Amino acid sequence: MEDAKDDLGGLVWSRAEQRAAEGDVRYVRELGSQLADRYASAAEQLREYERQLAHVVRVLALTPGRDSLEQLLQFLDEKRPSGHGVLPRFVASLLAEHHQVADLAATVFDRREWDRLDDLRACLFHELVLRGVDIDAFPPLRSWPLVRPGRHPLAWLPVDRRDLEADVDFPSRSMNGSAAGVPGGLPAEDRMDPPTPRTSERSALRDVATTDVHESIVAAVQAGDWGDCGAWVFMLDGAVAPEQVPALLPALRMRCVDGLGPTDRFEIAIRPVGEIWRLLFATASMGGMGNSGVQAAYGRLWAWRSIAGLSGAPAGASVEEVERRAQQSTWFHFEADTDWFHNDIGSHYGIAALSPDCRRLAVLAAMDTD
The missing domain is CATH 3.40.1000 (Protein Transport Mog1p; Chain A)
Known part of the structure; x- marks a missing residue:
């Protein structure tokens, strides 16, 4: 099936039905085999890109300072990457663990920019609440419950840490690893x-x-x-x-x-x-x-x-x-x-x-x- 090497997509649309009608179903099967191989190769390449993107986001999120925060937020706002390692709830957790609250409040919660990052803000707000941050001490955090999207799933949660939430466990993350465990x-x-x-x-x-x-x-x-x-x-x-x-x-x-x-x-x-x-x-x-x-x-x-x-x-x-x-x-x-x-x-x-x-x-x- 040498003719399938150069324009596989063209052959799928122009030759498959004709060859099947002529009784050459083996040709169609071989065409499918080549497509499946290329699909598997492309899927693995996509997974590798996702892993690389996740690492880039992790490096920016774990690097303290407002400059790294601004670069991360600009990247997330412009490119909106997909994959588990770049989910807003995961990025918010990394930020809460590794950045100063003052930097987070001034940068992440500035709604004049990064207008598509409200899910990240919602997650980060509750990450900080659970960590015992005095929300009233930071005006951008204090105002978040007033300007947040009302239909967000997290809007039901209290804006302060309740007594029964005072002793909770968080994971510990570094550039290349993490440690976590459920109390047993x-x-x-x-x-x-x-x-x-x-x-x-x-x-x-x-x-x-x-x-x-x-x-x-x-x-x-x-x-x-x-x-x-x-x-x-x-x-x-x-x-x-x-x-x-x-x-x-x-x-x-x-x-x-x-x-x-x-x-x-x-x-x-x-x-x-x-x-x-x-x-x-x-x-x-x-x-x-x-x-x-x-x-x-x-x-x-x-x-x-x-x-x-x-x-x-x-x-x-x-x-x-x-x-x-x-x-x-x-x-x-x-x-x-x-x-x-x-x-x-x-x-x-x-x-x-x-x-x-x-x-x-x-x-x-x-x-x-x-």
Whole structure:
């Protein structure tokens, strides 16, 4: 098929149908083979360009100073490159980690320029809020909530850091590497492990989670692209004291405790809601194995959404309503030796939330293995 070497595209449009009609379908197959080879080569070249662009953006983002900021913003505004390494949420996270707040406020939040970078600004604003920046000390940051696009997904989030968000984890990045990890393992304090042997009788309670509630509860885990997760909601027959929850959980009809024997490990601790939020935030923002999550701004959003589903906040509730319900709920962190939990360190956990009236128990189980 020597004639296909010089003008492959022309042959596709001018000769393929004719050769097929003449019965020379082998010619058409060979034409397709050459196209597939060229496509694979071009796709690999495109991936290499994306890697190179991501590194250029990373170098500019990690180089302190207003000059590097201005060059980066001009490049992003003019060229609007694509690929994971140049996503606004990722670039914003790099900037928040490596630049002075005064430089970011004066440069990134100057809306007279870079008019197509509002998504970057929205992400960077919440990166800074979570890092404890005093927004009121920087006029461009203070005015951002007044001028930001109202329909942006992050507009629902509070413009100040709430008490339960005060102790969170961020990744550490350099020019050629990064370090991050989800806080794992149960704490030694506030343990409520039920005595063994436990009853092997399963509870008659049934999961009543609607699709919307289920999606809300697992939001942080799915955003972090973990391996698997499950969510359940049980309406209890009567009020259940927090002290009764550790014995109840292993008996519930949930995949995460299927096969748990009367003496198999089931460990549980009662936890402050801030520790639960920290775990959900790390899950979403830093992601599971083989990915880097959705970074802090969107990690914040999805952590709040999971908290809302677990605490039973109504659909469309404000941050203030979600926070109020979360603070009034009782929170548990648990682990178990079952087939569903693979029990790799830092890659599995269970969360349970008992409502303020002690009649609703919501559960989230997550695991991530390779």
